[in-house]
Amino acid sequence: MERINRSYIRKIRYAVQWSVFFMVIYAGVSFYFFVREIEHGAIPSVSRAPSVEGFMPIGALMALKLWVTEGIFDPLHPAALVIFLAAIVLAALLKKSFCGWICPVGTLSDAVWKAGGKVFGKNFTIPKYFDYPLRSIKYILTAFFLYIILIKMPAAQITGFLSKPYWKVADIKLLKFFTEMSTTTRIALVGLSGLSLFYKNFWCRYLCPYGGLLGLLSFISPVKIRRTSHCTQCGLCTKNCPSLLPVDKKESIRSPECTGCLTCVSYCPAKDALDISLAGGKAVKPEIFIAAVAAVFSGFILLARITGKWHSSITYGELYNLVPFIRSFSHP
Ligand code: SF4
Numbered sequence: 140m141e142r143i144n145r146s147y148i149r150k151i152r153y154a155v156q157w158s159v160f161f162m163v164i165y166a167g168v169s170f171y172f173f174v175r176e177i178e179h180g181a182i183p184s185v186s187r188a189p190s191v192e193g194f195m196p197i198g199a200l201m202a203l204k205l206w207v208t209e210g211i212f213d214p215l216h217p218a219a220l221v222i223f224l225a226a227i228v229l230a231a232l233l234k235k236s237f238c239g240w241i242c243p244v245g246t247l248s249d250a251v252w253k254a255g256g257k258v259f260g261k262n263f264t265i266p267k268y269f270d271y272p273l274r275s276i277k278y279i280l281t282a283f284f285l286y287i288i289l290i291k292m293p294a295a296q297i298t299g300f301l302s303k304p305y306w307k308v309a310d311i312k313l314l315k316f317f318t319e320m321s322t323t324t325r326i327a328l329v330g331l332s333g334l335s336l337f338y339k340n341f342w343c344r345y346l347c348p349y350g351g352l353l354g355l356l357s358f359i360s361p362v363k364i365r366r367t368s369h370c371t372q373c374g375l376c377t378k379n380c381p382s383l384l385p386v387d388k389k390e391s392i393r394s395p396e397c398t399g400c401l402t403c404v405s406y407c408p409a410k411d412a413l414d415i416s417l418a419g420g421k422a423v424k425p426e427i428f429i430a431a432v433a434a435v436f437s438g439f440i441l442l443a444r445i446t447g448k449w450h451s452s453i454t455y456g457e458l459y460n461l462v463p464f465i466r467s468f469s470h471p
Pocket residue numbers: 364379380381382383384386392396397398399400401402403404
């Protein structure tokens with residue numbers, strides 16, 4: 140067997156993940172100061188960070204329906220829809236790579252289970268008979284949101300919702316969710332973090348409906364992890380797969396749990412044994428795959444900026460008027 144070392148893939152992945160993570164943290168912190176200045180009636184010294192809208196996927200799903208059915212691109216939180224579109228297009232083309240390379244929650248989740256592995260000497264696995272039903276939770280949540288928003292909710296109702304004060308300040312409400320955490324939220328976050336220490340990607344694997352949707356879309360992705368006859372059955376791919384997939388037992392990984400993280404490929408020591416490949420079996424160089432993920436995601440943001448669909452149309456004047464009453468706006 141000709142041996143290869145592709146550990147550089149992991150290094151690139153960590154660099155991409157943590158760069159995005161710190162950009163999101165920076166956006167969150169500047170958004171915090173922006174809101175604080177609005178609350179004090181001052182002219183903000185920092186601009187509003189549109190990327191925080193990436194944490195509003197349910198609103199983005201409604202905005203998507205409105206755009207498709209009525210041709211209206213939500214002007215209040217356009218970045219929410221842009222990031223959502225980028226994630227679903229990525230899933231359809233390049234597996235669940237949004238989860239594996241970009242999502243800051245995935246990055247944090249990765250860090251927590253790795254820390255847990257160091258502290259306890261290993262990560263634990265949930266027995267199969269619990270794992271399957273638990274994994275279905277995120278798909279049930281996905282189905283619920285798709286049914287309510289895409290089927291049950293008429294476009295007129297979505298228009299009504301998206302024009303309400305609640306939606307205008309939904310990003311600020313989201314910020315308050317973290318900065319003014321209720322006891323229930325604290326307990327839930329501590330519980331989830333604790334579980335993530337023991338179990339790899341607990342939130343992503345069992346609960347995240349966004350990941351559930353991207354996983355279902357990833358079925359149509361033309362690229363898959365494929366194993367060839369050069370495989371020596373060393374088992375390193377399976378051992379290191381963050382999604383606990385039996386890579387060394389399958390010829391190709393079709394699972395909606397595969398995030399296209401390329402960790403398996405990075406650990407495989409046998410040349411040409413494991414790659415991310417096109418439908419016909421042609422291997423795609425990891426660098427090309429990674430560049431494609433970055434190009435698609437940043438391409439959406441660039442296009443949105445160029446076409447004026449990145450920044451919210453909400454004026455400071457509207458925010459000064461709405462923010463004092465923010466606690467009275469509840470989800471309709
Ligand atoms: S199969 Fe490979 S690419 Fe897919 S999640 Fe597992 S390690 Fe990542």
